[in-house]
Amino acid sequence: MSPTDRTMTRRVFTRGALATGTAGLLAGLGPGTAAAAAGALPGGADWMGALDGQTPLARLTVPGTHDTCSLHGGALTETQTLPLAAQLSAGVRFLDIRCRVVNGVFAIHHGPVFQQVFFGDVLNACRAFLAAHPRETLLMRVRQEYSTASDAEFGAIFAGYRDRWPGLLRTEDGVPRLDEVRGRVVLLADHPALPGIRWGGPLTDIEDDYQIGTVFELDSRKWPEVTAHLDAARAAGDPQRLFLTFTSSSGWGLWPHTAADVINPRVAGYASAAGRSGGPAVLGTVPMDFVTEPDVRRLYALNFAG
Numbered sequence: 001m002s003p004t005d006r007t008m009t010r011r012v013f014t015r016g017a018l019a020t021g022t023a024g025l026l027a028g029l030g031p032g033t034a035a036a037a038a039g040a041l042p043g044g045a046d047w048m049g050a051l052d053g054q055t056p057l058a059r060l061t062v063p064g065t066h067d068t069c070s071l072h073g074g075a076l077t078e079t080q081t082l083p084l085a086a087q088l089s090a091g092v093r094f095l096d097i098r099c100r101v102v103n104g105v106f107a108i109h110h111g112p113v114f115q116q117v118f119f120g121d122v123l124n125a126c127r128a129f130l131a132a133h134p135r136e137t138l139l140m141r142v143r144q145e146y147s148t149a150s151d152a153e154f155g156a157i158f159a160g161y162r163d164r165w166p167g168l169l170r171t172e173d174g175v176p177r178l179d180e181v182r183g184r185v186v187l188l189a190d191h192p193a194l195p196g197i198r199w200g201g202p203l204t205d206i207e208d209d210y211q212i213g214t215v216f217e218l219d220s221r222k223w224p225e226v227t228a229h230l231d232a233a234r235a236a237g238d239p240q241r242l243f244l245t246f247t248s249s250s251g252w253g254l255w256p257h258t259a260a261d262v263i264n265p266r267v268a269g270y271a272s273a274a275g276r277s278g279g280p281a282v283l284g285t286v287p288m289d290f291v292t293e294p295d296v297r298r299l300y301a302l303n304f305a306g
Contacts, residue, residue, distance in 0.1 A: 044091030044293065047300045049135030053179030056239035057186065060178075061280075062139065063299040064094025064287035066248040069122065073113035075255045079248065079289045084122065088129045091296040093138055094244075094285045097122055098145035101154060106161070109145045123165045126185050130168075134183040139285065140169075141199060143190035155193030171195035175203055175240045188242075197242070205232070205243045205284075212249035218262050222249050226263070230270060233284035243284030260289040271298045279306035 042050040051060070065087055067079040082090065099106035099119055106119035126138055144154055162169050170176065170184045175197065187196030188204070197203050207229035212222050226247055233243035247263050250256045267288065274281035281302040288295060 041297070041301055041304060044296060044300070045089045045129075045133055046136065047091055047303070048093065048137060048178065048182075049133070051178060051303060053177065053182070055178050056175055057137070057139065057178065057181070058175045058239050058242045058284070059237075059282050061283040061299050061302040062093045062285040063091055063291070063296040064096065064139070064244075064285050065092055065291050066096050066246055066287040066289050067110050068092075068095045068097060069108045069115045069117050070110040070113075072115050073110060075257060076250070077110050077113045079110065079256050081290055082292075084117075084125045085129065087291065087296075088125070088138075090291075090293040091300045092291065093136070093300075094287055095122070095126075095138060095140045096287055097140055097142050099142060099147075099154075100145050101147040101149035101157060104157060106157060112146055119161060120164075123161060123168060123185075127165060127168055130183045130185075137178060137181045137183070138185045139188060140185050141188040141190050142194060143199070151191070151193040154191060158194055169196075173197060173203070175242055203240055203242060205229075205236075205241055206246075207244070208246040210246060210249045211251050212254055212259065213251040214253040215258060215262060217251075217254075218249065218259060222259075223263065223266055226267070227270065230283050230286075234274070234282060236282075236284075244287065245284060246287050248287065248289040256289050264288060264290065264292075264295060268295065268298055271302060275302055275305045277305075281305055 065080055068087065069084060070077060070079040071081065071083065072078065097119070098109055100109040108115045108117045108119065108122065130136060130138070162171065168185055170181050170186045173196065176186065187194065188199050189196040190199035200206060207225055209222065209225050212218060226245055229243065229245045233245065236243060247267055248256065249259045267286065271283070274283065283299070283302060286299055
């Protein structure tokens with residue numbers, strides 16, 4: 001059996017609870033009114049289902065993870081503690097997927113470290129989650145990691161995956177509205193051979209200064225960059241421009257977990273302040289390291305503020 005054909009029962013991925021009928025009935029009321037009418041913030045597995053389907057993805061606050069599947073390899077490599085299925089159930093909607101070409105398939109890597117999962121496993125997890133929660137959508141960055149396969153080879157392998165998971169991946173250019181992509185994965189193409197929204201292209205605005213040498217540079221460099229980019233996302237109004245603000249960093253004297261211990265509480269403070277500012281606060285997509293359920297909830301709650 002090919003690694004790409006493994007079913008989710010071979011992995012730790014689980015499926016979240018079924019979407020509630022209430023969220024679906026109230027979805028047309030607008031970004032914040034559905035949750036307000038229901039009397040509570042939607043759960044992490046179904047928060048997009050409570051939003052107005054005409055909202056462009058660029059006009060949402062989207063919790064994400066950096067190096068989504070990096071749970072193995074020690075302190076220099078690991079960036080998450082929650083496996084993919086738990087991230088999705090918590091409300092994570094942006095996935096950062098790094099693919100190494102090995103014998104004609106994509107093995108998920110962080111640098112040289114195999115993360116004990118293949119791209120087919122990732123797609124199975126996404127398909128299972130979206131089947132159970134069809135009003136949600138996912139954004140997925142795909143890039144080549146720790147391999148030197150040609151553009152043609154990488155593109156051909158990806159095309160094989162797309163054909164074996166028909167209808168799952170949205171590979172058109174342009175930033176869609178939520179109703180256009182419910183139940184699908186929107187591809188952000190961080191490789192020249194891939195279709196989709198071009199990573200680093202005119203439809204994306206990215207802050208990802210991750211090579212931070214020491215914890216002291218988090219104060220002098222990284223956090224000011226993060227706040228400036230979140231401020232820019234809040235000020236922007238272009239429905240065709242995705243803001244992505246990576247809060248993650250590491251360097252010669254700074255491990256990912258140490259950086260997250262400093263930065264994640266500051267992101268929480270920023271989000272809490274934004275939520276008190278009145279009305280929904282659009283921070284764009286915010287990928288984090290070592291994300292927790294409260295981190296995720298605090299971010300997606302901004303779509304229902306006011």
